[in-house]
Structures are given as C-alpha cells and as structure tokens.
Amino acid sequence: MKPLRIGLAGLGTVGVGVIKLLRAHAEELSARGGRPVEVVAVSARSRDRDRGISLDGLRWHDDPVSLAQDTEIDVAVELIGGSEGPARLMVEAALGRGIPVVTANKALVALHGSALARLAADNNTTLLFEAAVAGGIPAIKLVREGLAAERLDRVGGILNGTCNYILTEMRTSGRDFSDVLAEAQEKGYAEAEPSTDVDGWDAAHKLAILAGIAFNPIRFESLPVEGIRNVTAADLRFATELGYRIKLLGLARQHEGKALEAWVRPCMVPVVAPIAGVEGVFNAVTTSGPFSGPITISGRGAGEGPTASAVVADLIDLARGASLPVWGVGAVSDAVECGSLADVESAFYIRLDVADRSGTMADLTSVLRDHDVSVHFVSQHEAASGRAYVALVTHGVAESAVREAAKGLAALPAVNGEPLVLKIEDSLR
Ligand SMILES: NC(=O)C1=CN([C@@H]2O[C@H](COP(=O)(O)OP(=O)(O)OC[C@H]3O[C@@H](n4cnc5c(N)ncnc54)[C@H](O)[C@@H]3O)[C@@H](O)[C@H]2O)C=CC1
Numbered sequence: 001m002k003p004l005r006i007g008l009a010g011l012g013t014v015g016v017g018v019i020k021l022l023r024a025h026a027e028e029l030s031a032r033g034g035r036p037v038e039v040v041a042v043s044a045r046s047r048d049r050d051r052g053i054s055l056d057g058l059r060w061h062d063d064p065v066s067l068a069q070d071t072e073i074d075v076a077v078e079l080i081g082g083s084e085g086p087a088r089l090m091v092e093a094a095l096g097r098g099i100p101v102v103t104a105n106k107a108l109v110a111l112h113g114s115a116l117a118r119l120a121a122d123n124n125t126t127l128l129f130e131a132a133v134a135g136g137i138p139a140i141k142l143v144r145e146g147l148a149a150e151r152l153d154r155v156g157g158i159l160n161g162t163c164n165y166i167l168t169e170m171r172t173s174g175r176d177f178s179d180v181l182a183e184a185q186e187k188g189y190a191e192a193e194p195s196t197d198v199d200g201w202d203a204a205h206k207l208a209i210l211a212g213i214a215f216n217p218i219r220f221e222s223l224p225v226e227g228i229r230n231v232t233a234a235d236l237r238f239a240t241e242l243g244y245r246i247k248l249l250g251l252a253r254q255h256e257g258k259a260l261e262a263w264v265r266p267c268m269v270p271v272v273a274p275i276a277g278v279e280g281v282f283n284a285v286t287t288s289g290p291f292s293g294p295i296t297i298s299g300r301g302a303g304e305g306p307t308a309s310a311v312v313a314d315l316i317d318l319a320r321g322a323s324l325p326v327w328g329v330g331a332v333s334d335a336v337e338c339g340s341l342a343d344v345e346s347a348f349y350i351r352l353d354v355a356d357r358s359g360t361m362a363d364l365t366s367v368l369r370d371h372d373v374s375v376h377f378v379s380q381h382e383a384a385s386g387r388a389y390v391a392l393v394t395h396g397v398a399e400s401a402v403r404e405a406a407k408g409l410a411a412l413p414a415v416n417g418e419p420l421v422l423k424i425e426d427s428l429r
C-alpha cells in the first residue's frame with residue numbers, strides 16, 4: 001500500500017514527539033490508517049542539534065516553505081508555532097497547492113482560521129488542528145464530529161496547561177509564580193514566549209477555535225482576555241477557605257437572540273464542580289447542549305506525548321481519506337464580534353490589600369453600597385505590618401457595577417494597589 005508521505009516542519013517538543021510516536025506505533029498506525037504513515041522530509045532551524053532521534057534518510061529543507069512545495073509529500077505538518085512568519089507562510093504554501101495541512105498552532109488558527117479555511121476550500125483540501133486545542137484531549141473531534149448533531153449552548157473549559165500547573169503548584173506547595181513557571185517551561189508545557197500562557201492568550205486562541213466550531217468563527221480582537229499574573233497566594237488561600245478553586249477558564253455561551261458571551265479569565269469554581277478537580281497540566285473541555293446534556297472530558301493539555309498523539313490522530317484521518325471541512329461546515333462564514341460583558345450578571349470575589357485600622361471596613365462597604373453591590377460574605381487575613389487582605393463575595397450583580405465599584409475601592413486611601421476581581425463561575429457543577 002502506498003504510504004502517506006509527511007513533510008514535517010519544527011523539530012521541538014511536539015515535532016520530536018510526532019516522529020517518536022510514528023516510529024513507536026508504526027504497525028498500529030498502518031493498520032488503522034489503511035496504509036503506512038511516514039515522515040519523508042523535515043525542516044527546522046538547526047540540522048545538527050541532538051534531539052534524541054535520528055534524521056537519517058529524511059530530506060532536509062532549510063526553509064519550511066520549500067518543504068511545503070516538496071512534490072514528494074502528501075501532507076505538510078506545521079509544528080513551528082507563531083501566527084505569522086514561517087508557520088503561516090508554510091501553511092499557505094501547502095494549502096495553496098492543494099496539500100492538506102496538520103498543525104498544532106492555535107495562534108495561527110485562531111487569528112487566520114477563516115482565511116485559511118477559504119484557501120483550503122478553494123484548493124479542495126483541508127487543515128486539521130486537533131493538537132491545537134487542549135493537547136491530547138480530542139477536543140476538536142468531540143465538538144466537530146461527536147457533537148455534530150447538537151446545537152450547543154456552552155463550550156470551553158480549562159484550556160491552558162501551564163496556567164493550571166502554576167495555579168495548582170502555588171496552592172499545593174506554596175511555591176511562587178516565577179519558580180513554577182520556570183518548571184513548566186522545562187517540562188515543555190509553556191509557549192516560546194511564556195506571557196502567551198500566563199496572560200491568557202493561549203487559552204483565548206483555543207477558546208476562539210472551539211467557539212468557531214461550536215458557533216461561528218469570532219473576531220479574536222473582540223474576545224475579553226485576562227491572565228493569572230495578579231492571582232496571589234492570598235487569593236488561593238481565600239479560595240480554599242470559601243470552598244472554591246481558582247482556575248483560568250475560557251467559556252463561550254450562546255444565549256437565545258444575543259451576541260455570543262465569550263471570555264478568558266481566572267475564576268472561582270466551586271470545589272465540588274468536576275472541573276475544580278482538574279489539576280496540574282491537565283485541561284478540561286466542557287460542552288452543554290439540549291440533546292447531549294453536559295459533557296466534560298479532561299486529560300493532558302500539553303507536553304510531548306499528548307500533543308503528538310493528537311497530531312498523529314489527524315494524520316490517520318488523512319490516511320483514511322477523511323475530508324473534513326475546516327470549521328465543520330462547508331461554507332466559511334465571516335468572523336463575528338463577541339458581546340459586551342457589562343450586563344452579564346454573576347457573583348464576584350473582590351480581594352483588597354487594606355490598611356488594618358478602624359473605619360476601613362466602613363469605607364469599603366459604603367463604596368459597595370454606592371454602586372448597589374450587595375455583599376454575601378466577608379473574610380479578612382492579616383498581611384505584613386498594619387495591613388490586611390480582605391475578601392468580599394458579592395451577590396449576583398452586573399459586571400459593569402462590580403468593575404465601577406472596584407475602581408471606587410481602589411481610590412480609597414485605605415486601599416493599597418489594585419483590587420482583584422474574579423468571577424464566581426457556578427454553572428459548571
Ligand atoms: N509544547 C506543547 O505542549 C504544545 C505545543 N503546541 C503548539 O505546537 C507548536 C510547536 O510547539 P513546541 O514544539 O512546543 O515548540 P518548540 O519551540 O519546542 O519547537 C518549535 C520548533 O520550530 C523550529 N523553528 C522555528 N523557526 C523555524 C523556521 N523558520 N523554520 C523551521 N523550523 C523552525 C524550531 O527550531 C523548533 O524546532 C506551537 O504552535 C505550539 O503552540 C500545541 C499544543 C501543546
């Protein structure tokens with residue numbers, strides 16, 4: 001049987017994992033795909049770096065675009081990363097000549113997915129990206145194939161392994177942020193530029209892709225994004241005391257007749273919610289729809305093995321001759337704006353660093369009263385030298401009111417620095 005010939009660009013964590021997996025499971029892959037799946041050509045920055053795998057017998061291309069133009073490949077695999085530059089040029093070159101592309105690059109798909117889908121459709125080929133969302137979890141296949149019959153009202157979850165790893169380690173071992181981030185980088189979880197992870201962008205790319213399949217491609221710039229940099233050890237302690245875990249969540253919800261509600265932000269999740277138990281580098285993808293009901297699946301969201309498993313699953317689809325439309329629908333629609341969050345009601349957690357003196361609490365509550373924010377629970381812990389951390393949990397209130405109240409609180413002389421406002425996400429129980 002004629003093999004499926006792969007040209008693979010990017011020999012880092014994921015690229016090396018893909019080559020190892022193709023070699024380790026060659027027999028099973030050949031049986032499942034109906035023909036052997038073989039890497040025949042590669043491209044990376046350095047030819048001589050020791051990667052622990054042999055590149056003997058593989059054609060070498062210095063330029064990933066020249067790899068995409070190699071007439072002796074059937075599929076181009078892009079594992080370089082970045083929404084622009086060589087990754088984008090290579091994907092465009094391959095799709096432009098009718099060669100299917102498999103990529104793990106969420107930034108590229110989130111920002112240019114609609115244009116790439118058109119290019120693929122125009123050239124009668126496809127772009128597959130299972131590894132781009134939640135690493136080894138079959139998240140795309142869940143939504144695009146498994147739930148193809150459903151009209152979902154919610155999709156999202158814990159979509160960044162690095163952030164979940166940092167939040168888990170900070171809480172369980174008391175280590176600080178930068179120490180745990182360095183470890184996530186060593187383990188190959190973090191993006192080349194780690195602010196992509198900790199500032200929420202990577203989760204946002206993944207949410208944009210899930211929302212694109214479940215609902216409609218969204219205009220990435222309209223997605224509200226907040227990362228985990230401002231979450232402190234004090235917040236993690238308060239969360240435990242209140243019966244919550246702090247998780248970086250990305251969620252998109254379709255409310256009847258309204259613009260899509262979508263956001264990425266650290267949230268308080270009740271400790272009894274299944275998603276609260278998803279710890280470390282694990283991700284979780286959650287959906288809900290009128291026929292299927294709620295579904296949550298979890299697994300390793302980053303790292304060599306899990307991500308390689310997802311890339312190779314796409315290659316098997318191609319070996320089998322599957323021809324899947326990029327966003328799960330034949331016609332590519334234009335990207336839509338996400339709705340404003342101003343009127344969306346929720347309970348919120350507000351954490352303040354205050355002067356520990358008489359009258360402070362009265363000042364805080366008067367600001368909340370002035371903004372019509374009703375408080376459900378208050379807790380206080382001593383901080384260093386005459387300061388205290390105060391945590392307030394509100395009743396349900398519009399996001400715009402809590403944001404205005406937070407500005408009023410920040411302006412009080414007794415309040416140091418910026419308050420942290422976290423949404424309490426109770427719907428995922
Ligand atoms: N590491 C992970 O756990 C996951 C990574 N991804 C995505 O997979 C992709 C690859 O990620 P990693 O393997 O972690 O990155 P990495 O930084 O370990 O590897 C990237 C590779 O691309 C090569 N490269 C850079 N510029 C190049 C150029 N101009 N021409 C040819 N090769 C070039 C580098 O030499 C390196 O071998 C990214 O899009 C990333 O977002 C997706 C899911 C999980």
Ligand SMILES: N[C@@H](CC=O)C(=O)O
Pocket residue numbers: 132134135159160161162163189190191197202301302303
């Ligand atoms: N940097 C990402 C890797 C996988 O997509 C993460 O930490 O989740």
Ligand code: NA
Pocket residue numbers: 130131132133134135136137138139140310
């Ligand atoms: Na996946």
